[in-house]
Amino acid sequence: MKVLLFSHGTRGDVQPFAALARALTHAGHEAVLATNAPLAHLAEPYGIRFAPLFDRYDTLSNDPVVRAGYETNFRGLRGKRLAAALFRRYQPMMARVLDDMAAIGDEGADLVVHLPNLPGHEIAERLGVPAALACLQPGWVPTSAFANPLIPLRLPRPLNRASYLTSRLWVHGQLGNTSRWRRDVLDLPRRRGSRNMLRRPDGAATTVLHAFSRHLLPERTDYPSWVHTTGFWFLPAPPQWTPPASLDRFLRAGEPPVYLGFGSVAGTDPVHAGHVVAEAVRLAGMRAVVVTGSGGISAEPLSGGNVFVAEETPFDWLFPQVAAVVHHGGAGTLSAALAAGRPQVICPFMYEQPFNAARMHAAGVATAPLPQSTLTAEKLAAAIERAVDDPALTVRAQELGALIRAENGAATAAELLETLVADGARTH
Template sequence: MKVLILTHGTRGDVQPYAALALALRTAGHEPVLAAPAAMASLAEPYGLAFAPVHDGPNTLIDDPEILEAIETNYRGLRGKKVALRVMRRSKPLMARVFDDMADVAEDGADLVVHAPGIPAQHFAERLGVPAVPATMQPVWVPTAAFRNPMIPVPLPRSLNRASYLPIKLMLRSFGGVADRLRAGRLGLPRRRGRHDILRRPDGRPATVLQAFSTSLLPGGLDYPSWVHTTGFWFLPAASGWSPPRELAAFLADGPPPVYVGFGSMAGTDPVRVGRVVTEAVRLAGVRAVLATGWGGMRTGDLPEAVFPLEQAPHDWLFPRMAAIVHHGGSGTTGAALAAGRPQVLCPFVADQPFWAARAHAAGVAPAPQPQRRLTPHGLAEAIRRAVTDRGLARAAAQTGERVRAENGVQRAVQILETLA
């Protein structure tokens, strides 16, 4: 079975799809991962077939307006105006991405798996094969159990389902680009419901994969049978990978350190974030590994108790940590859960506050430390609790066992094998 996997975004967005590609190949299938050219390093160590596409909105990541949006989570009137400007600037860039993906789709496939923000259902319709949306966040399929995580304000429970409508409207913003593709190179007619990723061309529901664990979601879930919440998708360390000698020596030279890393997230002042983190580590009296390689913070000279790290596979690194401080992205949250270690979540934007709240509710993390209110003393206190609280450690270990047992990516492969 040839499976075309289409995704976009930064490393945390793309990595789970690389995990799916690897699992599909291990099961004897032929996956092709189409993702931003800058993400090729995720496929190369595993020998995965990789089709580079334009980096699209990733090219805006250092733009001051984007950085402000990340830091404020689009709050207030100004935040909404910034969101609209970002969307307008992203449209022509995403048009180039979609065009590149159309080129890749011309080579054919038996199945198309795609990130929900990619209108890959049109490519699948042209090929006459199923399209399977695969989401890393619970924001695409409505449920009455909780409001859309992308909505940053409380709502009455009665409005939970309605809160998922803005996501549909956001996808419609790229409808003109998709319609030009359909009418042009894809040669497809206009039809009702063509932009709904949750419906097949004949109107029946599409199979949906949700690559996260129900163990972190509220009770009372009412997802329909065609929605499969598989568990998180983890990309293992590449065969033959070994830690840098300096990192191995640091880990062996004292008690387990605390990991601190914010992925590709960076607000308007990553230098300030770096200062807050290093001071918090000092106040907490812990050793630390600071992952600075993806832009979340910038640091100057560091004390001996702090090791600067560009990156390392989470499945190798996290189990060796005393606690894990991160931004609350879905992939990092899942990896920290699987490691069975307490967490401290410092969310920036989008679904990150949701995961932070859910980790706290599950008893694996202290109260969230939002980036916009991050202080050395507040972060230090959260780190101290994560390292010393036996209740957090016990809950983290138990949750880790459940998350590892799910083997989400293997379950996803089994579901896909029933479709083609």
Template sequence: MKVLILTHGTRGDVQPYAGLALALRRAGHEAVLGAPAAMAGLAEPHGITYAPVDDGTNKLMDDPGIREAIDTNYRGLRGKKVALEVMRRSKSLMAQVFDDMAAVAEAGADLVVHTPSIPGHHFAERLGVPAVPAVLQPVWVPTGAFRNPMVPVALPKAVNRASYLAVKLLLRSFHGLGDTLRDRLELPRRRGRHDFLRRPDGSPATVLQGFSAHVLPAALDYPAWVHTTGFWYLPAPPGWAPSPELAAFLEAGQAPVYIGFGSMAGNDPERIGRIVIEAVRLAAVRAVVASGWGGLRVRDLPDEVFQLDQAPHDWLFPRMAAIVHHGGSGTTGAALAAGRPQVVCPFVADQPFWAARVHAAGVAPPPQPQRRLTAEGLAAAIRAAVSDAAMARAAARLGHAVRGEDGNSRAVKILESLS
């Protein structure tokens, strides 16, 4: 079976799909991962076949205005204006991405697995094969159990299901690009052509949800064609080993706290860095600070802090006393699997949802939103995460359950059933 996997975005948007591609490869299938050229380093050490496409909207990540809007979760008039500008600029950037992916799809496949931001269902229709939407956040398939995590305001439970129309409206702005793509693919402009949750004949598409139901609220009412498999993990590259400096730091004292915010940064990562260093001092802990992806910048480090470019989470996180992160789906999944308490400092999008869910699960203190982050507040949260015995036990129990799901293998079995 040949599976074409299409995704786009930063590391957190690509790495889980690389894990899925590797799982398919290990199961004896051919998997091709089409994703931004800048992310090819995720695939190469594992021998994953990688089809690089244009970096598209990733080129906007260093725009100061966009970083400022991220700082405030696109709140206020300024944030809304930036959000509209991002959408406008994204269209031309993603047009090139779609063209590149169309060229990749010409090589054929038996299945097309795609993130909803990529119109993989058009490529699948052209090839005459099933399209499988594969999602990393519970924002695409309506449920009455909770409101859409992308809706930042409280809503009556009665309108939870209706709140999922928000993402459909967001994707509607890209329908013009989709129609241009369909013209290139010589596909008709049929009714329902933009609904990736439906096959061309109107029947529901099989959907993979690459996260854990253990973290979601109770009373889930997903339909049978939606499979919540568990998180998809990409293991450490073969032969990977820590630097002598990192190994020595870990051996030199009590287990440190990991602090890293991925590639998600606001307008002043140096300010975040200063807050982090002061919080480490106030909490009286040792820390491994990951600054390699731009989420924070640190200077003048004390002996208790080790600055890390990056390291595989499946190796690093189990060695930590607690994990401080931004609440991205992939990092949340890795922290859960490690069975360690967390402190979540969300920026934007689905991150506040994951922050709230791990707190509700008893494995993290209350969230520390980045826009209100202080050294004193972060230090208090870190102290709670490293000293609360009940939280540590809850994290260990939940970690055991999350690891037991084996999301990669479950996803592969579902894909095999479609071929």
């Protein structure tokens, strides 16, 4: 079968889709990964066919409104004004993304898999094939077990289910009115519920793949049978990848260092973040590998023989060699830290990151969350020392790591997609 996979965003949004494409390819299927043009390097080493989409994230990466919104997680009245301004910037760019999606869809597919913020289900409707929704965070299918992790509010438990409506509203705000695109580009008729990615055109439930582990969630979630929590989708280091000799020498030159990195989304003051990290490492008396990503931490303040600075490094290779992982709580870094069985220090600042930080602390693999809005070098140094020195954190991290690795999420997701297409064929 031919599977068209639509993703769009930061590396953390796209890399799991590359992992699923790789699993589908290994199972004998044709997978096409359609995503931001600059992320083609995630597909090429694995022989995955790549289709570029317009990259709004690269365009907006230095926009002060975007940075300020991310820094505050859109809290309060100012945060809502920032969100409205962000939508005004997003919508014209998303129109270009949607047109690219339609052109790629013209090449046909037997199945469409997509992120919630991309209307891949409407491409599938045009092609007359099934669609599956791939969720990288638990913020899209309502549950009474916990409130929507994607919103920065504390809510009474009776409102847990209702809180998930905000995710759909957020997507609608980013996309704007897609009626013209549906009518003029996809040549589809108007129909009620066409924007609801959780429902097929006939009103039945859409297959949802949760690309994360059940161990991330509280117990007794009440997801329906059409939701499958497969485990994380891991993409191994490229087959021909070798570490830089300088990094290899640094790792061998002393005790295991700590890893520090705050992901691909930059805050408003990455230089300040760099100073906090540099001072925390000094206070903790640790060696450190600092990955700057796309600007979350500035390399400028970082220097000295006890710190190695890199732009990016495959986590599945690096994390087993460090003493602890200090990160922002994004799904990609979180999953790699879990799989490596390493204790964590999580410094969240947006979207589901506070939820992830709280869950990892509750699971016994991370210190108490350190929100970036109140982060200091002294707090970070103390948390690093505890993560490295507390044997209970290390033991629990190793136990949970073994469970995470056993899930084999991408292969499980590929098998579910095979069943979905086979079932669809039998009903036609």
